[in-house]
Amino acid sequence: MPAYMPKAKTVEWETPQAFFHSLNREFHFGLDPCATAVNAKCNRYFTRAHDGLTKSWANSPVYVNPPYGRELAAWVKKAYNESRLSPYPIVMLLPGRTDTHWWHDYVMRADEIRFVEGRLKFGGADTSAPFSSAVVIFRCPMDTRKDGPKCITTSAKQI
Numbered sequence: 001m002p003a004y005m006p007k008a009k010t011v012e013w014e015t016p017q018a019f020f021h022s023l024n025r026e027f028h029f030g031l032d033p034c035a036t037a038v039n040a041k042c043n044r045y046f047t048r049a050h051d052g053l054t055k056s057w058a059n060s061p062v063y064v065n066p067p068y069g070r071e072l073a074a075w076v077k078k079a080y081n082e083s084r085l086s087p088y089p090i091v092m093l094l095p096g097r098t099d100t101h102w103w104h105d106y107v108m109r110a111d112e113i114r115f116v117e118g119r120l121k122f123g124g125a126d127t128s129a130p131f132s133s134a135v136v137i138f139r140c141p142m143d144t145r146k147d148g149p150k151c152i153t154t155s156a157k158q159i
Contacts, residue, residue, distance in 0.1 A: 014039040014123030015065045015093055023063065023135065027091055030060025034067060034075060039123060041065075057082040057090065065093040073102035076136075080106040083138030090139075096132035112137040 020041050023029075032045040033052030041063055046052035053074055062082070066075035076092065083090045089111075096115060097103055107113065114135040119128040 015041060015063075016120055016123060019093075019120060020063070023091060027061045027063070027089055029063040029091070030088075031057055031062045033057055033062060033064060053078050058086045059088070061088045062090045063093075064090060068095055073100075076102045076106045079136075079138055080109060083140055085140070087140055089137055092136040092138075094134050094136055095129075096134045107134075107136050109138075110136045111139040 024041070029042050030044055032040050032042040033055065034048075035041065035045040036047055044060070046055055053071075057078075062079075064075060064079055066072055072094075076094070079090045079092055094107070112135075114137075116133040116135065119131070120133050121128045
């Protein structure tokens, strides 16, 4: 780790409540797949013990603020793959690490990337984050040819 980048005490950064509410008004989330019992943002959530990386995220819009440690790439990959299988959007709050492989492999395939102005002050933190943030939105490709819009799942591939 570079000398100028302080090591964080945790990889779990609780989403600021007002920030979450603004996204929730737009997306109406039904699942938080990487939460704790204390910081869950949705009624339906998975904790580390449930291992949200191994569960289906189908059946509702999903809000993901993953742990920002070594497993971050696995969460982004999971979100991308789940978005290919469900008609509901998957919305991630991510550090703006545009120089990483996971950013180029998955985030650049997102339907929308919203860079957050300034730096967020995550729940429980004394100061703002030492990194920029982005809201990344994955949506399933839609087939509108017959019987109305449907998520195209027959050709979805796990990466």
